Ligand SMILES: Nc1ncnc2c1ncn2[C@@H]1O[C@H](COP(=O)(O)OP(=O)(O)OP(=O)(O)O)[C@@H](O)[C@H]1O
């Protein structure tokens with residue numbers, strides 16, 4: 007009863023094909039919607055700030071200023087998919103920061119060991135909280151609310167509510183940039199090289215994705231869609247790398263941004279393609295069914311909580327490195343930023359739904375908004391109000407859109423076209439079938455496409 | 467209760483409901499196209515159709531679950547056009563739907579559930595005294611004498627269904643919609659429910675009933691509308707057209723179904739799986755034993771039926787064997803291929819070649835947020851993973867294979883399982899467990915809510931698995947199905963195995979007797 011057996015395609019432009027540019031499946035299109043908003047916000051602020059938003063200095067600043075929130079969002083989305091929440095991340099980050107700073111200052115611990123120590127402490131805290139959640143069965147909300155108090159207090163106890171500076175080498179992870187190497191081109195060569203590698207990877211992945219799709223027997227989007235998509239992405243990457251490479255001398259793409267990028271890649275892969283990742287989704291989606299399928303849900307809960315605190319430790323250290331000292335006010339309110347990023351990124355409060363990519367885009371929406379408003383000189387009070395409203399509206403739109411049976415922004419955009427076309431549709435012998443969002447004029451467009459592979463999903 | 471011939475002929479009764487040219491689309495799926503149905507006063511109108519035909523969708527349109535504007539077509543109820551915004555507005559017009567999945571809140575009492583969203587108030591506060599009095603009256607009307615303070619979770623599904631009807635009666639219902647009301651009920655409860663619906667009819671309440679149990683439809687309905695692939699095929703008048711089951715099936719599937727039960731193969735092998743002296747305690751009530759000293763065995767290539775009344779402990783027995791997933795394990799032995807094995811959790815059960823297809827596919831069988839292909843492989847991801855990384859091409863291909871071989875009705879295996887109709891979800895669950903390559907497949911009510919055609923297919927699958935030398939345990943409340951498919955049947959009563967009857971010797975009467983009495987025949991091998 008698939009419509010794919012119907013008349014062959016006559017190639018014409020269709021919205022659906024355009025939709026495939028960033029993935030055709032219903033979960034992907036949600037991300038497409040968020041990505042769309044992100045681009046809109048960037049353009050808006052670019053105009054409002056007279057080009058300041060997309061200037062080298064601002065971009066570099068944006069990345070190093072928000073990298074740690076985005077790192078938290080990665081851990082948070084996994085916690086939320088599993089059906090929990092973690093309120094303690096800000097306190098854990100601050101606690102680990104002070105422990106590491108103290109260790110380096112008082113025991114002269116070399117900074118690489120300091121980082122290791124920080125990660126170990128984070129993992130131990132995570133194990134502690136995970137144990138309560140998974141094996142005692144206390145709701146994560148409570149466990150991490152307690153953790154929020156405990157580790158905030160711990161931070162102030164250890165640091166005597168003072169600020170403790172960290173050594174030069176350590177600051178690299180938060181305030182460092184890709185070094186200058188090679189001939190003087192007027193740009194940072196390593197940043198340019200990084201851009202080139204990413205561009206090549208994007209091209210490779212897109213065409214591999216098409217191949218995989220064909221192996222799976224589903225029809226990839228027309229070639230022109232892939233080409234336009236790749237060209238657009240390569241231009242964006244090229245543009246971004248020139249901007250990052252052309253900053254003030256001594257600055258370039260931040261090290262923290264590289265750490266973030268690696269984590270995004272690794273965790274996208276883990277959540278999507280590994281058994282562990284699948285199990286997180288199944289525990290969050292239906293715990294009983296997961297357990298009856300042999301998933302050890304307690305183990306998953308434990309690991310997810312432990313992973314979160316470890317990432318919080320990393321985020322804390324990056325922040326301390328950036329501000330060159332650990333203080334008692336570090337990390338206040340971070341949990342809320344991270345949680346907001348995850349929900350703007352399309353995760354479901356009840357668990358089972360969410361993606362790393364989406365959360366990163368959600369986090370970037372918040373970051374650009376924050377940054378842009380600051381550039382415009384809007385006061386912190388109003389920034390908070392606007393951020394709160396954006397969170398509410400973003401999730402509200404998502405909920406409303408779903409209740410209308412339209413999983414996507416594209417479906418929404420083509421709403422009127424659909425109404426007109428309803429009568430014109432041939433009364434085919436079977437219900438017409440297509441997996442995605444909008445009906446299209448092109449019968450080929452009805453071919454199921456939800457299997458658009460991972461590589462064509464938007465990246466943060 | 468027998469109804470006289472007069473009450474079955476409703477052709478001349480006034481029309482109370484007309485749905486005209488209803489078309490309803492979901493993104494990418496046209497669930498209904500141009501469906502029309504006419505219901506008359508004092509009529510029980512059945513809707514028949516295969517899984518995914520669009521029956522539930524049509525009823526959701528009628529009851530405002532899908533509000534006016536999300537479908538095209540007209541609804542005329544008692545002469546005026548209706549544009550329901552939500553369930554509340556259809557209820558105030560007198561149309562009440564009881565969904566395929568019951569919508570009661572387990573933690574609340576019967577009274578609280580009956581009046582949920584409709585609470586009687588006095589000076590702004592809920593008037594529980596009146597509520598309770600009303601509740602007792604309503605319960606009496608549906609033939610229940612339970613304490614209205616009982617929590618819903620403490621009464622059986624049969625009674626829950628009656629509470630749903632009591633709730634509907636409280637809303638001064640004129641047209642009652644029942645979506646597969648008897649799917650989860652046993653014989654006696656089903657009879658009671660059907661009698662109740664007939665009783666309502668004699669008091670002027672019409673019903674629309676969806677059911678896959680064609681014998682019930684034949685028994686109670688006055689008219690039948692058949693839907694196939696989202697289109698009205700025909701409307702039959704039960705009396706005038708002399709409708710019988712075969713006639714309905716012909717309408718549903720477009721052809722006659724020759725044999726509803728497949729041939730039994732006769733290559734039954736050695737005993738390979740044995741349970742000895744199995745005892746399990748209730749998870750909360752320590753003194754209550756839900757499985758009592760039960761022993762049974764399964765041979766290779768054999769389909770073993772488990773007959774018993776609702777609550778006899780069949781599911782509990784199966785789940786406790788399957789990795790101690792139910793209750794507190796007390797004692798017992800599992801012997802497989804002559805060796806005693808330990809199965810302490812689900813993973814060990816799966817690794818030992820056990821598979822359990824739950825009776826409750828939504829709560830225990832599937833993650834409804836997941837798509838078909840992921841669901842199919844979810845019980846044994848290791849099989850298609852290298853170094854913990856899942857091979858998604860293999861996943862797609864395997865899911866495709868099952869889609870074809872089990873004829874799962876879906877545009878693509880990338881579709882979410884939550885969007886499938888009940889019967890197709892069941893096939894996904896079956897695929898999921900077949901994928902684990904079990905030696906012993908335990909099926910708990912495998913055909914619940916499944917259409918006749920698909921049932922036959924599932925029986926075929928069961929016999930195929932047996933023919934491959936696997937053992938199958940089939941728990942079922944439908945005796946014809948047990949008799950038609952099993953090679954041997956155990957009866958269970960109050961947690962104990964009471965009889966072991968070869969299929970040739972079994973008949974409904976013998977089974978019923980063993981299902982309702984403690985007298986245990988020594989189980990022999
Ligand atoms: N929310 C939804 N989104 C997308 N498709 C849906 C949705 N609900 C139902 N469908 C599709 O509409 C069709 C009709 O489904 P419906 O639930 O009405 O079937 P049914 O006749 O009640 O089947 P069953 O006997 O199995 O309950 C199916 O193809 C189903 O996949």
Ligand SMILES: [Mg+2]
Nearest residue numbers: 521522566888
């Ligand atoms: Mg249905």
